[in-house]
Amino acid sequence: MKLVVLGLSLSSSWGNGHATTYRALLKAFAARGHDVLFFERDVPWYARQRDLADPDWCRLAFYADLADLDRWASELANADAVIVGSYVPEGVAVGRWAQRHARGAVAFYDIDTPVTLANLARGHFEYLSPDLIPGYDLYLSFTGGPTLARLEREFGSPAARALYCSVDADAYRPADVPKRWDLSYLGTYSPDRQPTLDRLLLTPARAQPHRRFVVAGPQYPDDIDWPGNVERIDHLAPADHAAFYTASRWALNVTRADMIAAGWSPSVRLFEAAACATPIISDVWDGLDTLFQPGHEIILARDGGDVIAALDGADASAIGEAARVRALAAHAATHRAAELERYLGEAASYRDRADAEAA
The missing domain is CATH 3.40.50.2000 (Glycogen Phosphorylase B;)
Structure with missing residues (x-):
């Protein structure tokens, strides 16, 4: 063709x-x-x-x-x-x-x-x-x-x-790098995503100053009050994504408001992180459970407390491995x-x- x-x-x-x-x-x-x-x-x-x-x-x-x-x-x-x-x-x-x-x-x-x-x-x-x-x-x-x-x-x-x-399974796989961050987010700034990012990443960062967080992506306004334990990376080339995810104990998925309202709208970052065996904490929307099994292949969070609970208690390694199996079997x-x-x-x-x- x-x-x-x-x-x-x-x-x-x-x-x-x-x-x-x-x-x-x-x-x-x-x-x-x-x-x-x-x-x-x-x-x-x-x-x-x-x-x-x-x-x-x-x-x-x-x-x-x-x-x-x-x-x-x-x-x-x-x-x-x-x-x-x-x-x-x-x-x-x-x-x-x-x-x-x-x-x-x-x-x-x-x-x-x-x-x-x-x-x-x-x-x-x-x-x-x-x-x-x-x-x-x-x-x-x-x-x-x-x-x-x-x-x-x-x-x-x-x-x-x-x-x-x-996800390109050849490009996204676990890398041989040490863990640097407890929770990471990769995405371009969007006004309708920012309240969720505040709730699910910045709030836990302020509550747990001993943990390390990172937000990678361009176009974030200069007036955002980033906590001291949140690292900023302005742009991350795709060649560096796998190492970024692998260096994260958990990856955060944040969805735009219109896509939450419609449901069944996965971000490419969801599959990329999963293919790297990085466990994912995601906001909640209809249809997500058809892509990954909540509690087994992904953790769902409605507020910062849910995020902190996952960081403190969930079996990150097992969830990440299960997500990778699912991503390669259904989302490659x-x-x-x-x-x-x-x-x-x-x-x-x-x-x-x-x-x-x-x-």
Whole structure:
């Protein structure tokens, strides 16, 4: 299969979770014998922070603007399938361009589904508009559960399927490093995540000054009052993630408000930490128990007291090992690539039937 992807970024993981998601998925997809071409808008903030400029498992091309895309129209026309991702700059226009030029199945890959639906409800059509959704043969969603039926029922998607994030098992595994922190968090600053981070990490840090904590990720405001036992790392390249997780006795998972409301919206960090056998303490949302078994493969926390109880008493090693087994068995990139292959095949069949009926 020849697959063309127009995504937010493949080359830079700075300030976004899209790059690592695409890398794991498309690397595994290419390993199944497929040809992949990824188009990325050439923007200065990613150009200054590229940590994968020349992947050896797919072609990576940069375009300057919408007009510059036209020189690649033949690539879309000759592709078996095309995927347009969420948060692509001028994504509505890019989506229309893809639907106009593609002859194979066209899918939308929403790595931000609850945020997208909240934006649509407010009339904010930054990268997707309601009229585009029926034109996509397939809606691949980071959110599963009831949201999938809603996408089909309310927005007219011909087929909405969950395609959760995944982990590259070759890149994420326990590293040979000593433990440095009792609890770590890896994630870009987000205003709606910060109250949970305050409750589940900063509050325990203030209550237990003898413990060591760390928050890694960019864009945190200067006015945050970080306790003295909370280390800050501004940016952590993906190559350093496995060592970071392994150096943590526990990893914290914090979910955005829209994704908590929708449920069934796992973060890629959840699977990455698990693959490193680092036990996870997570906030609580519907559908999490379908991914990891609470109390056995993950610890759920509603407040700082729950976090402190886990740090003081839970069997971290056993939980981490159980989470790793589950991540490799169900959430590795090889599994997601097989799902993507199946979904694109179904979408192609749907498109062929629709074309035949129209003729």
